Amino acid sequence: MLKSWDINLRESEKKTLLSFLALYLFLMFVILLFVGVLYYVSQKEVMLQSKRMELSDLTNEHIAKLKELHVTFYKNKNYPRDERFNSAIYDSSLKQIFSTTKAKKINLYEDSYLEDGKIYFIKELESYYLGARYIAIEVDDAGIWKKKVYQDLAIYGSIVFMLLLLFGYFLLNILLQPMRNALALLDRFIKDTTHELSTPVNAIMSNIEMIDIDSLDEKLQKKIKRINIGARTVANLYQDLTYLMLSHKIVSHDEDVDVGLLVKERVEYFSLFLESKKIEFNIKAQEHITVHIDRKKFAKVVDNILSNAIKYNSVGGKIDVEVSSNVLSIEDTGRGIEQKNIKRMFERYSRFDPSVGGFGIGLSIVSMITKEYGLHVEIKSTVGVGTKVSISW
Amino acid sequence: MVKIITIVVLFSLSLSAKSVYEQDCMSCHQTMAVKIDKFFYRYLLKYSSEEGVKKAMTQYLKNPTIQKTVLSDGLINRFGVKKPTKLSDKELQEALDEYWEIYKIFGKLK
Numbered sequence: 161m162l163k164s165w166d167i168n169l170r171e172s173e174k175k176t177l178l179s180f181l182a183l184y185l186f187l188m189f190v191i192l193l194f195v196g197v198l199y200y201v202s203q204k205e206v207m208l209q210s211k212r213m214e215l216s217d218l219t220n221e222h223i224a225k226l227k228e229l230h231v232t233f234y235k236n237k238n239y240p241r242d243e244r245f246n247s248a249i250y251d252s253s254l255k256q257i258f259s260t261t262k263a264k265k266i267n268l269y270e271d272s273y274l275e276d277g278k279i280y281f282i283k284e285l286e287s288y289y290l291g292a293r294y295i296a297i298e299v300d301d302a303g304i305w306k307k308k309v310y311q312d313l314a315i316y317g318s319i320v321f322m323l324l325l326l327f328g329y330f331l332l333n334i335l336l337q338p339m340r341n342a343l344a345l346l347d348r349f350i351k352d353t354t355h356e357l358s359t360p361v362n363a364i365m366s367n368i369e370m371i372d373i374d375s376l377d378e379k380l381q382k383k384i385k386r387i388n389i390g391a392r393t394v395a396n397l398y399q400d401l402t403y404l405m406l407s408h409k410i411v412s413h414d415e416d417v418d419v420g421l422l423v424k425e426r427v428e429y430f431s432l433f434l435e436s437k438k439i440e441f442n443i444k445a446q447e448h449i450t451v452h453i454d455r456k457k458f459a460k461v462v463d464n465i466l467s468n469a470i471k472y473n474s475v476g477g478k479i480d481v482e483v484s485s486n487v488l489s490i491e492d493t494g495r496g497i498e499q500k501n502i503k504r505m506f507e508r509y510s511r512f513d514p515s516v517g518g519f520g521i522g523l524s525i526v527s528m529i530t531k532e533y534g535l536h537v538e539i540k541s542t543v544g545v546g547t548k549v550s551i552s553w
Numbered sequence: 554m555v556k557i558i559t560i561v562v563l564f565s566l567s568l569s570a571k572s573v574y575e576q577d578c579m580s581c582h583q584t585m586a587v588k589i590d591k592f593f594y595r596y597l598l599k600y601s602s603e604e605g606v607k608k609a610m611t612q613y614l615k616n617p618t619i620q621k622t623v624l625s626d627g628l629i630n631r632f633g634v635k636k637p638t639k640l641s642d643k644e645l646q647e648a649l650d651e652y653w654e655i656y657k658i659f660g661k662l663k
Contacts, residue, residue, distance in 0.1 A: 230598065233594065233658070234590060237661050237662055239663060251603070251605075252600070252601035252605055253602040253603070255602065255603075255659075257658055257662070258662040287599075288600070288601040289598065290597065290662075291597040291601045291602065291606075292601070293602075
């Protein structure tokens with residue numbers, strides 16, 4: 161029974177959870193990115209390390225050619241070139257003596273590095289042939305290592321991300337548990353209370369109906385009426401709670417319901433309440449407006465809106481009901497509700513006025529039923545002026 | 554008239570005047586067994602940059618010692634260490650600048 165009461169997470173809680181999830185995923189992404197960059201850098205270093213020996217050999221070959229040129233410079237001024245690499249030489253003040261490299265500027269402080277798809281290897285000469293203290297070798301990077309790194313990152317990165325996502329899901333569940341427990345506790349409490357209410361409510365209601373009110377004197381009649389109002393309030397609450405608990409088990413009997421007649425019937429039910437608060441009631445209903453709906457459920461919707469209109473109305477206030485071809489509107493002259501609270505009105509246990517009793521489940525039921533039948537509910541309210549609830553189909 | 558002749562004479566003298574490098578360096582080195590360019594490349598091999606080469610040459614020319622020479626032991630034993638220069642710092646600088654310009658590597662490689 162308890163399980164079928166799905167946890168109804170509120171908007172704000174959903175927002176919090178989404179924010180948590182977004183933050184978690186963002187953090188995980190940043191960490192993964194960081195690890196990925198570290199992996200990339202380390203693999204690059206490994207590649208450079210493996211290339212170093214080969215590049216060092218090439219450099220030594222080139223140095224030998226520079227030596228030869230140094231000795232024969234008076235007759236030969238052709239800088240040695242090699243198709244395997246480009247090179248540049250610099251004097252001790254880092255001034256470029258000659259260069260065949262594609263790069264305009266080479267970082268001579270590095271030992272070897274990768275830039276724009278080229279690998280650079282820098283060596284300091286022992287003897288400065290042609291005045292060259294530093295020699296830089298430039299070779300093309302085939303990029304095979306890079307492909308492998310990207311492949312590894314894509315595979316392992318997505319595996320780790322999936323695992324982290326799974327971990328995040330479990331974390332979220334742990335986080336949700338106390339909230340779920342609290343809601344379950346509240347639900348169970350209400351369920352138990354409802355169960356206990358059943359017998360006394362039925363007893364009171366049936367006995368009151370059995371009293372022949374006309375045979376009583378006026379004073380007693382008033383008292384009985386008050387008892388009747390009280391009993392009906394409790395009965396309403398009992399029905400709401402029962403509906404909440406059993407809604408999934410209630411079989412709908414959809415039929416064409418005359419909206420005007422139904423509203424009048426429900427107003428009749430609330431007549432004692434209207435009378436006790438001296439509320440003026442006006443109804444303007446077009447005849448034979450029907451909705452294909454379960455009668456009891458539609459009555460529940462009307463009851464809840466009417467009871468709110470009465471409950472939050474001022475003494476001597478007014479309620480205007482209008483039924484037209486596709487709208488039923490109920491307008492009161494009550495205290496109204498703030499704009500920011502309207503959205504949350506349909507959440508279960510939402511209550512905005514502590515001065516009036518209630519569990520905050522009435523509009524939640526309205527929401528459930530109207531959603532089930534695709535009815536549109538619109539609430540317009542001005543604080544201190546009143547509230548208008550319109551149901552359109 | 555005298556003025557004009559003096560100017561013309563001075564002008565023609567200045568045209569035919571030799572630089573410090575030609576007069577004070579080349580005049581001797583020309584006749585030497587080891588040509589002056591060999592010294593340049595030896596300095597370049599050891600001191601690399603313009604600043605390093607010129608500084609080392611200045612120090613050596615002002616106060617030549619066996620320790621400072623760039624020549625091999627064999628050449629030093631055969632020719633010995635030269636005498637300190639009598640050129641002023643400015644003249645020496647001028648001579649070295651010209652020497653650098655003639656033999657420098659910059660802009661000559663193809």
